Structures are given as C-alpha cells and as structure tokens.
Amino acid sequence: MRVSELMTTPAITVLGETPVTEVLHLLDRNQITAVPVVDRHGRLVGVVSEADLIPDMLLVEDRVPSYPIRLSAGVRPRRAVELMAHLVMSVRADEDVDSAIDLLRETMVKSLPVVDHNQEVVGVISRSDVIHHLAGRDARILNNILDLLRERDLDWQVDVDDGVVRIHGPITALDRERAESIAGSVPGVLAVHTS
Structure with a gap:
C-alpha cells in the first residue's frame, strides 16, 4: 500500500507569514497536531506543531506588564516562520506506507507531511490515519x-x-x-x- 492511499488530503497548510494565533486556531478548529508550512509554490519549508506553540503561548500568557504598553509602528504579530521546525521529516506520496509507519513509530512526531517529487505538500499522514486503517x-x-x-x-x-x-x-x-x-x-x- 502506498502513502497516497492512506494520507489525509488535501493538507491544511500555512505560509511562513501566517500569524501564530491563526496557526493556533487552525490546529484547534481542525483537531490536528501540526501544520506544514509551505512557500508560495506549495513546497514544504517547515512544520509548526503543538509542541512549538504550547511553550510560546504559555510564555505570552504569563507576561503581565506592570505598566501600560506603548506599541511602536514596527510591532507586528509573531509569524509561523518564527516558531516552525526547519528540519522536517516528510514522506513521498508514492512510498510504501510501511516507511511512514516506521517514521511515526520511531520518532516523537504525530504526523508527517506528504510531498510529491517537487517537494510540494499533497497531504499529511498521521498516527490517527494509521490507527483508522488498522481498526x-x-x-x-x-x-x-x-x-x-x-x-x-x-x-x-x-x-x-x-x-x-x-x-x-x-x-x-x-x-x-x-x-x-x-x-x-x-x-x-x-x-x-x-x-
């Protein structure tokens, strides 16, 4: 069986300039654990996961200023590119699904972007996809x-x-x-x- 037969498609992706709060809401709304970050051509450049967001968002929540904050014109929302993992594991759509299952089993990642021969994201395969298949x-x-x-x-x-x-x-x-x-x-x- 090929990865393409088991993956979830189309993949939910974000661009590097997507605000972090939008990524947070996207994960929550779609009940997913990570989202591939792509360039303007749909090629994989990184991944933002729950593990990246939780420490960052908790740090922001814990900040209680003791004085009024004055925003300067240069302040902007944080973006996906600032939190994403750059060295990303992925699998090809035409690979045997066993290679994806091995990667999911041997690593801490819960999902893997699936790419085509141009490194464009065409889907995602997750532990839950594998469990659904096995069930x-x-x-x-x-x-x-x-x-x-x-x-x-x-x-x-x-x-x-x-x-x-x-x-x-x-x-x-x-x-x-x-x-x-x-x-x-x-x-x-x-x-x-x-x-």
Missing part, C-alpha cells in the same frame, strides 16, 4: 475473502479476528487446503484455521 483491517480482510469465495461459488462461513481467519464449511482435506490457500492470499492475514 478496519479485519473488515477489509473479511470482504476480500468473501469476494474470492463468491468468485469461486463457495459458500463457506468466514470470521476474522485480529488477522486470524476462521473458515467453516470445507469438508474434505482438498477443500480445507483450498480455503487456506484462498484466505492466505489476502494481505494482512496472519493465520487461517478451517473447520
């Missing part, structure tokens, strides 16, 4: 096996639990071997039992 694994396996059985006019009962397939109905040794072969050909199957 539907048994249903996908079951549907694939049932489709294969229907193609062969076989009316066997199939149950799938955590990648383990149980097929009820094959009577002869040849039928049991056939059932194991059919179910074993489906990606994600860990074991096949017949009865």
Whole structure:
C-alpha cells in the first residue's frame, strides 16, 4: 500500500507569514497536531506543531506588564516562520506506507507531511490515519475473502479476528487446503484455521 492511499488530503497548510494565533486556531478548529508550512509554490519549508506553540503561548500568557504598553509602528504579530521546525521529516506520496509507519513509530512526531517529487505538500499522514486503517483491517480482510469465495461459488462461513481467519464449511482435506490457500492470499492475514 502506498502513502497516497492512506494520507489525509488535501493538507491544511500555512505560509511562513501566517500569524501564530491563526496557526493556533487552525490546529484547534481542525483537531490536528501540526501544520506544514509551505512557500508560495506549495513546497514544504517547515512544520509548526503543538509542541512549538504550547511553550510560546504559555510564555505570552504569563507576561503581565506592570505598566501600560506603548506599541511602536514596527510591532507586528509573531509569524509561523518564527516558531516552525526547519528540519522536517516528510514522506513521498508514492512510498510504501510501511516507511511512514516506521517514521511515526520511531520518532516523537504525530504526523508527517506528504510531498510529491517537487517537494510540494499533497497531504499529511498521521498516527490517527494509521490507527483508522488498522481498526478496519479485519473488515477489509473479511470482504476480500468473501469476494474470492463468491468468485469461486463457495459458500463457506468466514470470521476474522485480529488477522486470524476462521473458515467453516470445507469438508474434505482438498477443500480445507483450498480455503487456506484462498484466505492466505489476502494481505494482512496472519493465520487461517478451517473447520
């Protein structure tokens, strides 16, 4: 399976000049943990995450001036470029999803920008995308096996639990071997039992 099949698209992105408060609201409103920062051509230049925002926003909240603040003309809101991580991990849309899962598992990041061959952001893959995919694994396996059985006019009962397939109905040794072969050909199957 390719990253492009599992990623969330289109990606929510911001520009470097996006105000930090806008990034904060964007993460909150969309219930995401990070946002890719792109240039005017949509190419990845950084990422702003919750981890970048929390210390910064808490520092601002704790400042209580003891005197009136007079703003000068040069004061402007802080921008995404000031907080973003510049050395960003990303994955390509055409990569195998296992490489993205390995990166998510081995690092502290919760999501990865997905880029095309021009480094333009085309999506995001997150831990929650992987969890959603894994949660539907048994249903996908079951549907694939049932489709294969229907193609062969076989009316066997199939149950799938955590990648383990149980097929009820094959009577002869040849039928049991056939059932194991059919179910074993489906990606994600860990074991096949017949009865």
